[in-house]
Amino acid sequence: MDTAVAVAAALLSAAAFGFASVLQQKAAQQAPAQEALRLRLLLGLARRPAWLAGMALVVLSYALLGIALAFGPLVLVQPLAATDLVFALPLLARRRGMPLTRRDVAGIACTAGGIAMFLAVLPPAKTSPVPTAGEWLPLLIGIGGAVVVLAAVGRRSRAAARTALYAIAAALMFALLDSLTKSAGGRFRGDGLDGFGHWEPYTVVLVGVIGLVLSQSSYQAGSLAISLPIIDCLEPVGAVLIGVALFGEQLATSPGALAVQAVGAATAVAGIVVLDRSPLARA
Secondary structure: OHHHHHHHHHHHHHHHHHHHHHHHHHHHOOOOHHHOOOHHHHHHHOOOHHHHHHHHHHHHHHHHHHHHHHHOOHHHHHHHHOOHHHHHHHHHHHHHOOOOOHHHHHHHHHHHHHHHHHHHOOOOOOOOOOOOHHHHHHHHHHHHHHHHHHHHHHHOOOHHHHHHHHHHHHHHHHHHHHHHHHHHHHHHHHHHHHHHHOOHHHHHHHHHHHHHHHHHHHHHHOOHHHHHHHHHHHHHHHHHHHHHHHOOOOOOOOHHHHHHHHHHHHHHHHHHHHHHOOHHHHO
16 A cells, blocks of 8 residues: 555656656746846746646656655655656647657657556565655755865856756755655654654754755756756665665666666656657746
């Protein structure tokens, strides 16, 4: 039952986020360049109906992701959550009267098939303890330092490089956000409302705002064809690695199964890149 809830919520989260990214990028590209990496960027975007519609979908997507992570491990939920454009592209094609190209269909097949391969050999999920603050500290310092460096270098880079560097920083923050969400969900599931007495829920808000500023700055700086593949590929990979390293979650245990997972992951990443570069995602 837990796995069924996690899978359904993760897939619905992916569909909501796919639409949100497209809506927000169109609005963010119209914002002044000097507002990048500042909260003022979000305040300006909040006056745009399209961006607000995207933000509503982001909130819905995050709520669904929180439910998924409360019932399932990161190594299960995050690959499924990375299928956002698998759902969004066909609906966007119908809405805009544009056909799916063979490249789009191939991207959908690679993404869905690769993730299916990855999950097919995943060991049964086991309940893992919530990490302590001391266990979190090295990860928080490492990711925080990397994001500061990426943002600083990005500000001094040309448009394409700036877009990529901001997107990498956003992906790292989103991977951290996913992991913190699972930790906070574990607190609430075990302690109820007493979960508010722990530090994780408040760190989730801070990391979420930073990730949002970075992602919107990336959307503003350049093409979605650069930023979305980076965010969509690095976020689940980072979250899965955190799940293994910090939560003790397991990937495949035999060499053959690990090979299947590696091929599946590579296939899914290739499919995500193809989908994120589709004209439908940027129309």
